[in-house]
Structures are given as C-alpha cells and as structure tokens.
Amino acid sequence: MPLTSINVPQADDLNKVLAVVKCKYQHGFLSPSLFNLTKRQVDYYAHSARILGFLDRNLNLTQSGINLATTSMPMQLMALAFRNSDVYQEWESWSLSSGKTMQGHANQFLTDYFSTANIPRNQRLSNNQQGTGTISRRAKTLEDWYVRLC
Numbered sequence: 001m002p003l004t005s006i007n008v009p010q011a012d013d014l015n016k017v018l019a020v021v022k023c024k025y026q027h028g029f030l031s032p033s034l035f036n037l038t039k040r041q042v043d044y045y046a047h048s049a050r051i052l053g054f055l056d057r058n059l060n061l062t063q064s065g066i067n068l069a070t071t072s073m074p075m076q077l078m079a080l081a082f083r084n085s086d087v088y089q090e091w092e093s094w095s096l097s098s099g100k101t102m103q104g105h106a107n108q109f110l111t112d113y114f115s116t117a118n119i120p121r122n123q124r125l126s127n128n129q130q131g132t133g134t135i136s137r138r139a140k141t142l143e144d145w146y147v148r149l150c
Helices: 014-027 039-051 063-070 074-084 086-098 106-116 134-149
Strands: none
16 A cells, blocks of 8 residues: 555654553543643644554554553554554665665655655645755654654
8 A cells, every 4th residue: 555645644742642542541532631732733643643553543542552551661662563654664665775774864755755656646745845845844753753763
C-alpha cells in the first residue's frame, strides 16, 4: 500500500502522544480541556497515536494502546511501533536504496517520495517555494521521532 500524507505524523511531542493514549485508557474519551491544548492539537496527537497503532480509525484503544497505557517502559513500545509503521518502513527502504542515512534526511525522503509516488495529488505532501510547507513540518516530526526512538 503506498504511503499517503495521512500516514506521515505531524505531532512531534511523543510525551503528548503518550498522554493521549493514557487519557483514552483512563477516561474513555479525549477532551482538549484535559490536556490544556486546542482540539486541533489533540487531533494531531490522536492521529499520531493511530499511525503508531495505539488507536484505531474510530480512536478506540487497540491492544497495543492498552499495553502502552499500562507499561512502565512506554518509549520502548513507542520505538517498536514507530519502526513497524508504514512511514518508517518506506523511509528505511528509501534510505537503503538511496545510500543516505535516515537521520538528517527526512525532508529529502519525503520530497523524493511524494514527487514520484503514484498517488492522487490530494494525498501528497508538498512544500512552498520558501521550503516551509507541509514536507518541512512533517520531516521535522520524523527527525524528532527518529532521534527519540531509534
């Protein structure tokens, strides 16, 4: 299955991703007031938890999410989930075929991938001419996750 923009996280604070999963486990729901965040921010963190397999499409906890919420080693579970995610797998494949390391090259990976992927235009990521578009922001998230989890 090709990678689309929906598979690339935009929430770079892994502690907040963990907090969303724990909140869902403890309260059964997500509310911006529980996090002192906007609804949009909570949605980003919940979406990242979904990318990692901790929440399903309906934002219900998966077994992995329950495991994450109850473990004493959450970053190890998050690291495993990241390495098993579609975006990590595509990035690693790109790294091997391009001869470039993953770390420090997320922007180039996303640029290369989405400029050649056979997917509809509305499912692609892009940058503006100043290089400050979606690719740059999502690449920063991937780099942050890589440093913390790999």
